[in-house]
Amino acid sequence: xxTRMAHIGDPVSxxxxxxxxxxxxxxxxxxxxxxxxxxxxxxxRNGEHSPLIERSDQSSGEDENRKYNVFEDPEYxxxxxxxxxxxxxxxxxQRIYQGSSGSYFVQDINQSNIGVFKPKDEEPYGHxxxxxxxxxxxxxxxxxxxxSCLVPNQGYLSEIGASIVDEKLGLNVVPKTKLVHLSSxxxxxxxxxxxxxxxxxxxxxxxxxSIGSRIDIDWPKKVGSFQMFVKGY
Numbered sequence: 001x002x003t004r005m006a007h008i009g010d011p012v013s014x015x016x017x018x019x020x021x022x023x024x025x026x027x028x029x030x031x032x033x034x035x036x037x038x039x040x041x042x043x044x045r046n047g048e049h050s051p052l053i054e055r056s057d058q059s060s061g062e063d064e065n066r067k068y069n070v071f072e073d074p075e076y077x078x079x080x081x082x083x084x085x086x087x088x089x090x091x092x093x094q095r096i097y098q099g100s101s102g103s104y105f106v107q108d109i110n111q112s113n114i115g116v117f118k119p120k121d122e123e124p125y126g127h128x129x130x131x132x133x134x135x136x137x138x139x140x141x142x143x144x145x146x147x148s149c150l151v152p153n154q155g156y157l158s159e160i161g162a163s164i165v166d167e168k169l170g171l172n173v174v175p176k177t178k179l180v181h182l183s184s185x186x187x188x189x190x191x192x193x194x195x196x197x198x199x200x201x202x203x204x205x206x207x208x209x210s211i212g213s214r215i216d217i218d219w220p221k222k223v224g225s226f227q228m229f230v231k232g233y
Contacts, residue, residue, distance in 0.1 A: 007123065038063035068181035076176055079115060079228060083182065092186045093117060097122040099153070100124045100131060102188050106226070115179065119224035122188055123155050130188040156225035163227075183219035193220070 022127025069084070071077045083106045087093070093104035093112055106115040121128040124137075156179075163177035189197075197219060204212030 037094075071178060073178075076178060076228070080180060080226065083116060083117075085109055086111075087182070087184050090173070092184050095130070095186060101126070102128070102130045104184075104186065105229075106182075113229045115172070115229050116227045117182055117224055118156050118159070118227075119187060119222040120156050121151055121222065122224075123153055126153055128188050128190065156223075159225045159227060173213050175228045175230050177225050178225040179223065181221040182226070183221045185219065187219065189219065189223055 021195050034154050069080045071080070086107055086109045089105050091109055093106045096105060096116070097104045101118060101124050103116055103118045106111045106116050108124075119128075120126065122130060126154055159177050160179055166172065167176075168176035197217070201217050202216050204215050204217050208211070
């Protein structure tokens with residue numbers, strides 16, 4: 001920051017043109033004229049690009065993860081904890097090859113299916129849909145695609161909404177479905193993200209006690225719908 005000296009002339013005009021910071025100081029010179037020192041701060045960033053809520057730097061990694069996947073339903077919370085535990089122990093979700101979107105069977109530590117996860121960005125018109133035939137539909141002949149009437153990247157919300165309506169009406173015909181954040185090696189990520197992650201893990205393996213201890217080698221979490229698995233259907 002720069003410091004500027006000024007004589008007090010018209011105080012109103014000065015205050016209209018300058019922003020006095022808390023570090024402004026008034027001084028007197030030998031002629032008896034009052035002077036003040038104004039510390040000008042640099043202009044702030046455009047508020048349009050500033051976050052509404054500042055992220056605390058003191059929060060631990062565990063607290064950061066706990067922001068996600070918190071539910072009032074004990075049964076559903078237990079299922080999600082089982083899924084997270086299984087992924088940490090390398091029991092990874094398996095992609096379902098039927099259908100038009102990237103959806104995954106999620107398993108527990110015993111490799112039993114406990115849910116179906118459908119990431120938002122892997123939906124039929126999502127930019128990370130792993131099924132290239134749907135990309136051809138979108139680019140070449142969208143009129144022949146049976147789901148062209150759907151709003152892109154909103155299918156996961158439709159499934160969650162159906163579960164909420166079913167619960168409110170007491171019909172019990174839709175499996176419990178909620179908004180969940182998960183990450184896994186088997187999800188479809190962009191090529192550049194895979195290159196970056198591969199580089200991070202190589203570095204972490206070479207220098208595990210120095211650089212490796214400070215590198216985040218977890219994939220970014222994906223948001224999507226998690227529907228509890230129903231057996232016997």
